[in-house]
Amino acid sequence: MAVYNSPMPILMILVLAAACLPVPWPRPFESLDAAATAAITGLFVLGSILISALGCARVVRLIPEDRGAAVSLYYRLRRRVSLLNLWGSVALVFGGWGWAVRESATDERGRLTPFAEVLVPGPYLALLLASWFIWFFAERALHRGGMRAQAFWTLPAYVAQQARQFVLLLFLPVLLIATQQTISRYFPELADSALYQLASVFVAFGLLLILPLFIKPLLGLKKMPDGPIRDRLTAAAVRLRFRCRDWLLWPTRGLVANAMIVGVLPRARFVIFTDRLLESLDPPELDAVVGHEIGHARHGHIPYYFAFFGLSSLVGGTLLTLVESSAGWPDGVAEFGLLLAVAGLGVYIFFVFGFLSRLCERQADLVGVRAASCADPYCGGHSDETVLADGGRAICPAGVHAMVRALDVVMNLSGLDRPERGSWKQWVAAWWKSWQHGPPSHRIDFLLSLIERPERAARHDRYAFRIRLALMLLLVGALILAATALGRDEFVRQL
Ligand SMILES: [Zn+2]
Numbered sequence: 001m002a003v004y005n006s007p008m009p010i011l012m013i014l015v016l017a018a019a020c021l022p023v024p025w026p027r028p029f030e031s032l033d034a035a036a037t038a039a040i041t042g043l044f045v046l047g048s049i050l051i052s053a054l055g056c057a058r059v060v061r062l063i064p065e066d067r068g069a070a071v072s073l074y075y076r077l078r079r080r081v082s083l084l085n086l087w088g089s090v091a092l093v094f095g096g097w098g099w100a101v102r103e104s105a106t107d108e109r110g111r112l113t114p115f116a117e118v119l120v121p122g123p124y125l126a127l128l129l130a131s132w133f134i135w136f137f138a139e140r141a142l143h144r145g146g147m148r149a150q151a152f153w154t155l156p157a158y159v160a161q162q163a164r165q166f167v168l169l170l171f172l173p174v175l176l177i178a179t180q181q182t183i184s185r186y187f188p189e190l191a192d193s194a195l196y197q198l199a200s201v202f203v204a205f206g207l208l209l210i211l212p213l214f215i216k217p218l219l220g221l222k223k224m225p226d227g228p229i230r231d232r233l234t235a236a237a238v239r240l241r242f243r244c245r246d247w248l249l250w251p252t253r254g255l256v257a258n259a260m261i262v263g264v265l266p267r268a269r270f271v272i273f274t275d276r277l278l279e280s281l282d283p284p285e286l287d288a289v290v291g292h293e294i295g296h297a298r299h300g301h302i303p304y305y306f307a308f309f310g311l312s313s314l315v316g317g318t319l320l321t322l323v324e325s326s327a328g329w330p331d332g333v334a335e336f337g338l339l340l341a342v343a344g345l346g347v348y349i350f351f352v353f354g355f356l357s358r359l360c361e362r363q364a365d366l367v368g369v370r371a372a373s374c375a376d377p378y379c380g381g382h383s384d385e386t387v388l389a390d391g392g393r394a395i396c397p398a399g400v401h402a403m404v405r406a407l408d409v410v411m412n413l414s415g416l417d418r419p420e421r422g423s424w425k426q427w428v429a430a431w432w433k434s435w436q437h438g439p440p441s442h443r444i445d446f447l448l449s450l451i452e453r454p455e456r457a458a459r460h461d462r463y464a465f466r467i468r469l470a471l472m473l474l475l476v477g478a479l480i481l482a483a484t485a486l487g488r489d490e491f492v493r494q495l
């Protein structure tokens, strides 16, 4: 939900979850056995660690000579290594590692050992863990070369900080899936009972609603201290009629520049700012960023995303049962049916959810503009005395510029330059890097166009509303059709 985030947590959770499903992963090339596959996997992990370590050493050496070049080299390295780790791990899982785990980690009755599915995405998780120990040295060196007075984390504190985020955001969902899989393997009668299924849906929803209440201790967040920043946030919330349980400060010692909103219910909802972002924004930019986060709540994006993923997986699951129970997979495809389904899910998420997410981010950007705007559509800039528009209904040039500057700040702090438009390769790279939010240049061009044509804002909101409604109706329609084709009893059973 952040203004700008590159690691794509939603996609990551889905990829990790898919890796834990009981998929008949393909066998490796004929001559390879499980041990050889494990050896190749180990070599890839070591190779990637070596590349990161050498790259980090270069960053550290470069800092005294050219700090700017070192910073951009560091972020480039991190992006490339993350992509290498992700796609390398996917290739390994498809190329034999997934099969090797399902083949070797079994008990005497041939069942997969409890929680062994976590080993399938294991190479990726191991690389993630190793990367904390490597990035630490580059981060610390960059911190020392910078202007910050505060001491940097120690290695154990740094790793603990990364581990907290990892467990809460990525590993907890994966662990829940592995638990559910383990139960259905070892206690199939229990897993088939309606009571158990009802209870697991209940637990999943309960966790989603309640988890935000624990995010403060889990991530080591602090209450936003009293002062001008807190007053500014509170004033923006009053203007935009937004309620949350508290404003939180995430002390990262300058490591992360981000803002996010977590939770759905006002009483269990927080807006979080990292220290780095807060100290980099001037007051109008702060209005724009908090407006962006409030925009996600105002337009109901979080519950919408949950409904989208819930309905999509129901439709997908029903279609899968339908294919299996009626015609069955065509010859030669049967073996890879579930695999194809997982790949199809990936494509669906990339295109459909990617499109939806960019639509919603633009809605949030527009609330950001409105949060920083006065009632005069031709205003020539704001002073300390300017009264900002109530209800977040107006758009003015100063508000647009505040949002654009805020995006620039977040981008620079995340090591992303505003990409120049030029070759198609740059264009593809820009889209790839900012799949969930759209390329920054696109976002900024659209925002700047509002100065001349403010009516484009309301038009986008209407457009987004219609598309979101149509998508929901389409999903519900598809579910009804698929469920009817399957028959009621069969449909209820596969739930
Ligand atoms: Zn956002």
Ligand SMILES: [Zn+2]
Binding pocket: 373, 374, 375, 376, 379, 380, 381, 382, 396, 397, 398, 399
């Ligand atoms: Zn103004």
